[in-house]
Amino acid sequence: MTNPTHSKAQTDNTIHSDRPVLVFGASGYVGTHLVPRLLEQAYKVRAAARNRAVLETRQWSNVDLVEADALKPETLDAALAGVDVAFYLVHSMAAGKQFGRLDEEAAANFARAAERAGVRRIVYLGGLIPKDADSEHLVSRQVTGERLRAGSVPVTEIRAGIIVGPGSAAFEVMRDLVCNLPIMITPRWVRSQSTPIALDNLLDYLIGVAELPEAAGGIYDAAGPEMLSYQQMMRQFGEIVGKRCLVIPVPVLSPGLSSYWLSLVTTVPYNIARALIGGLKHDIPADDRPLRALIPQQLLNFRESINAALETERRNAVAARWTEGALMFRDYRSDYAFYAKKAGGSAVTSASAQAVWDQVAAIGGKNRYYYLNPLWTLRELLDWLAGGPGLNHSRRHPTAVRLGDIIDSWRVVGLEPERRLTLQFGMKAPGAGVLEFEIDPEEDGRTRVTATAYWHPAGVWGLLYWYSLEPFHLIIFKGLTRAIAERAEQAEA
Incomplete structure (x- = not known):
């Protein structure tokens, strides 16, 4: 420790409650x-x-x-x-x-x-x-x-x-x-x-x-x-x-x-x-x-x-959207990793935020996932074989979402219309995951849509699970966001 030097200090250095x-x-x-x-x-x-x-x-x-x-x-x-x-x-x-x-x-x-x-x-x-x-x-x-x-x-x-x-x-x-x-x-x-x-x-x-x-x-x-x-x-x-x-x-x-x-x-x-x-x-x-x-x-x-x-x-434990370390997105398990492994993709479109949101909100169920659906189906089948809900292709409403909705094996845990949709992963896996869609305006008037997967692994098996899927994630989320952008443009055409 060094001794305090007061040559620069003002006479009163305590916190004043009337100032922030x-x-x-x-x-x-x-x-x-x-x-x-x-x-x-x-x-x-x-x-x-x-x-x-x-x-x-x-x-x-x-x-x-x-x-x-x-x-x-x-x-x-x-x-x-x-x-x-x-x-x-x-x-x-x-x-x-x-x-x-x-x-x-x-x-x-x-x-x-x-x-x-x-x-x-x-x-x-x-x-x-x-x-x-x-x-x-x-x-x-x-x-x-x-x-x-x-x-x-x-x-x-x-x-x-x-x-x-x-x-x-x-x-x-x-x-x-x-x-x-x-x-x-x-x-x-x-x-x-x-x-x-x-x-x-x-x-x-x-x-x-x-x-x-x-x-x-x-x-x-x-x-x-x-x-x-x-x-x-x-x-x-x-x-x-x-x-x-x-x-x-x-x-x-x-x-x-x-x-x-x-x-x-x-x-x-x-x-x-x-x-x-x-x-x-x-x-x-x-x-x-x-x-x-x-x-x-x-x-x-x-x-x-x-x-x-x-x-x-x-x-x-509770957060309104995915937040680093929030316990609710780690299945309330303190032994799951605090920091998340991440993968994602984004695309820019001339469509409005509302049009992009309409496509994001309609994902899943009979609408499926817009890109490489056979890969999604394969993962769902593996989950079903393990006793999970993977083949439950359903949602409460074909296009509307609200907090708590179940969309296939996902649960809606965060919702800001035209801005953000947060889905919690529900399949059997060694860890806890979230898929989050974000919609942001660009300076040139266009709209950016981003999809990010967050994975909090449970032990070495959770890490191996992530590394085995990471190459597919890099392909899927880029293609998914491009597909959302294209569908939004077609809807406004």
């Missing part, structure tokens, strides 16, 4: 949980993300939703207008090799915009930095904090390692490995040690430092009460969820090979896995004594943190 606080990066896993925690404490909240539609799925009440991107400076002034405290939670790990440069640029843009808006404080969630760090991800998190501090707005930085909560990449890798593989031949980084912190404890720290004037300008380590290896964490997780796993570390897997291995046996995207491994290969101790002295609280140990994470999932 901004959660920038509210669609991420920390932001998704920070917003309701702030609401519980009666703060006025503005939530910002690159895609406003993702924020709408959170179904928050009394939250000002804003679309803003730190890499697009022109979007920041509206997001920061009138803001008292801004929580900066964004990173560019999913962007690939250039994420370090993008993180630095985004932070500099945000610092300048916060200064223009008269923001009183920025609270930044960074990462713990080991002394011998050579990870581009960890170095980027450090540089991001420096770029934010280069502005005139006081910055409080909280540095955390592994966060134990639903959606955290490190936690979800752990869940997938334990639930998917009874025997793991793992890279040696599973022996590296760190101090995992419960998401609930981290949220209390983030809000706590924002409320304290003496925290302005400080950099604080946040940690849980235990120093554990990733291997020890996986074993404890397995004991809690009733999965026995044998871990055999080997020294021969490079970070690059480890990343490919993780992307194959887990659902965490490759770029995030690569950045994560860059940090996991180090022992990451933390000195959290200054932060504990500033904000005393009961810290959860690792077992308690896992139980709290699983309970958080159960409390937030």
Whole structure:
């Protein structure tokens, strides 16, 4: 921890209840949980993300939703207008090799915009930095904090390692490995040690430092009460969820090979896995004594943190449309993967959104699926042979849909006419799936229709199931959306 420096600070840096606080990066896993925690404490909240539609799925009440991107400076002034405290939670790990440069640029843009808006404080969630760090991800998190501090707005930085909560990449890798593989031949980084912190404890720290004037300008380590290896964490997780796993570390897997291995046996995207491994290969101790002295609280140990994470999932099970990790789209099974495997296709048409919607809403039943119907029929036959509802070709109405409708083996679980239809997969399979259709206007007046399949695998069989069907998905969904576009144009001709 570094001592707070008050040379840039204004005399009052506490949160003012009459001005909103901004959660920038509210669609991420920390932001998704920070917003309701702030609401519980009666703060006025503005939530910002690159895609406003993702924020709408959170179904928050009394939250000002804003679309803003730190890499697009022109979007920041509206997001920061009138803001008292801004929580900066964004990173560019999913962007690939250039994420370090993008993180630095985004932070500099945000610092300048916060200064223009008269923001009183920025609270930044960074990462713990080991002394011998050579990870581009960890170095980027450090540089991001420096770029934010280069502005005139006081910055409080909280540095955390592994966060134990639903959606955290490190936690979800752990869940997938334990639930998917009874025997793991793992890279040696599973022996590296760190101090995992419960998401609930981290949220209390983030809000706590924002409320304290003496925290302005400080950099604080946040940690849980235990120093554990990733291997020890996986074993404890397995004991809690009733999965026995044998871990055999080997020294021969490079970070690059480890990343490919993780992307194959887990659902965490490759770029995030690569950045994560860059940090996991180090022992990451933390000195959290200054932060504990500033904000005393009961810290959860690792077992308690896992139980709290699983309970958080159960409390937030229902969503209006497919949302990453939503338990209702994982058959209410916490051992199914949080992140989904995805495949899809899209097409653009001159037809109106209403005409496209009419075709989407009529899918299934006697109308069938518009493209490569024999493949759909083959899958339905296999399901029927396994005792499933695959050959039930029926729907309540030939063209109209409503929530709860059964369309063949699908259930309608999300419905926004002329915008979105969400169908939950009902055939027998090792996992849980969703097929979602989205209709979006193009700038040139045309309409885009997109079909995306999301699959939350259950164990190694769920992964193998997905990989066996993935080549067909790439063909089917491109053809399906083209067929919908063509039928919509013909209907309006």
